[in-house]
Amino acid sequence: MRYLILAITMLLYPAISTQAQDQLSISIGHRGVNIGFVMSTYPRLVRIPGYPVYYDPRVDSNYFFYDGLYWVFQNDNWYSSSWYNGPWDLIEPAFVPLFVLRVPVRYYRRPPSYFRGWRSDAAPRWGEHWGRDWERQRSGWDTWNRRSVPGAAPLPTYQRNYTGSRYPRELNQQHSIESRSYRYQPRETVSRKIFEQRRHAAESRNRQQQQQNVRQQPQRSRPAQKGRGADNKGAKGRSDRDKGEKDKNKGGGGNR
Numbered sequence: 189m190r191y192l193i194l195a196i197t198m199l200l201y202p203a204i205s206t207q208a209q210d211q212l213s214i215s216i217g218h219r220g221v222n223i224g225f226v227m228s229t230y231p232r233l234v235r236i237p238g239y240p241v242y243y244d245p246r247v248d249s250n251y252f253f254y255d256g257l258y259w260v261f262q263n264d265n266w267y268s269s270s271w272y273n274g275p276w277d278l279i280e281p282a283f284v285p286l287f288v289l290r291v292p293v294r295y296y297r298r299p300p301s302y303f304r305g306w307r308s309d310a311a312p313r314w315g316e317h318w319g320r321d322w323e324r325q326r327s328g329w330d331t332w333n334r335r336s337v338p339g340a341a342p343l344p345t346y347q348r349n350y351t352g353s354r355y356p357r358e359l360n361q362q363h364s365i366e367s368r369s370y371r372y373q374p375r376e377t378v379s380r381k382i383f384e385q386r387r388h389a390a391e392s393r394n395r396q397q398q399q400q401n402v403r404q405q406p407q408r409s410r411p412a413q414k415g416r417g418a419d420n421k422g423a424k425g426r427s428d429r430d431k432g433e434k435d436k437n438k439g440g441g442g443n444r
Contacts, residue, residue: 223262225249227273230348236295240340241287243295250296252288255379256341256372259288264300268382271362272347273355277382281318285376286329287338289314344370360397363390 225248233242233253242253250261260267260276266284267276293299294308306313311330315323346369356362363386374380 221267221274221276221278223260223267223274223276225262227251229351230345231272233343235340236291238334238337239287239291240338241291242340242343243291243297245297247297249298252291252295253343254285254288254341255376256344256370256374257379257382259284261296270344270366270383270386271356272344275357275359279378281314281322282325283378285378286326286332289326289329290332338375341372341374344372346370358393359386360390360393363387 227247231244231251231253232246233244235242240254244251252259257268257270258272266279266281266288268279269276290311292309293303293306293312296303296312302317303312314329315326344366346365350356350365356365367387374383
């Protein structure tokens with residue numbers, strides 16, 4: 189299984205400070221986690237009232253969009269992607285953005301069994317589920333000024349043009365399209381680092397392809413060079429024969 193893990197050893201502060209977030213170390217592993225469903229077309233995303241988060245009420249999955257990334261909660265794990273149908277990266281619970289965690293229970297289209305009995309208009313009880321260590325790390329995660337909610341990121345609607353066989357599965361293809369079609373700069377530290385690591389991975393893939401093309405180029409050019417050499421040799425032979433015929437004819441004319 190291929191995945192991306194946000195790996196860091198965190199001190200148990202009452203809250204994650206801005207400095208701690210800036211020092212996050214994101215370790216990229218393999219990508220392409222199978223999360224159990226496929227989005228065949230671009231989602232119909234609807235803004236959740238009072239939150240800078242979108243969801244798709246038609247999708248049979250816990251599927252959200254926030255801060256330039258798609259987020260899915262599946263099999264008790266959080267995943268993210270900059271494209272609506274993956275590939276998906278596994279994100280540790282300690283680094284999931286707060287506003288994603290704050291989405292009320294009612295917007296989870298496939299809520300896990302332990303959501304049962306929780307208030308539908310409130311966020312899931314993540315501290316109860318993930319334990320005291322997580323709760324200490326993310327202390328205050330469910331408390332914020334509801335009158336100063338940040339604006340929602342613009343939807344990457346350019347992705348509507350890429351469905352079926354046109355959907356780019358390779359990371360470098362996605363990055364190339366994204367870089368010329370979507371100018372939003374993520375607000376969250378985690379989102380910025382995910383985008384940054386995706387960019388580095390895409391550029392690395394492009395360099396590998398270029399190096400491979402350079403290595404293959406001489407092999408393709410050798411037969412052509414040999415052919416041109418043979419043609420030149422043949423042309424030289426024909427030129428020598430023509431010169432000999434001219435000299436012979438010239439000598440014959442002198443005898444007459």
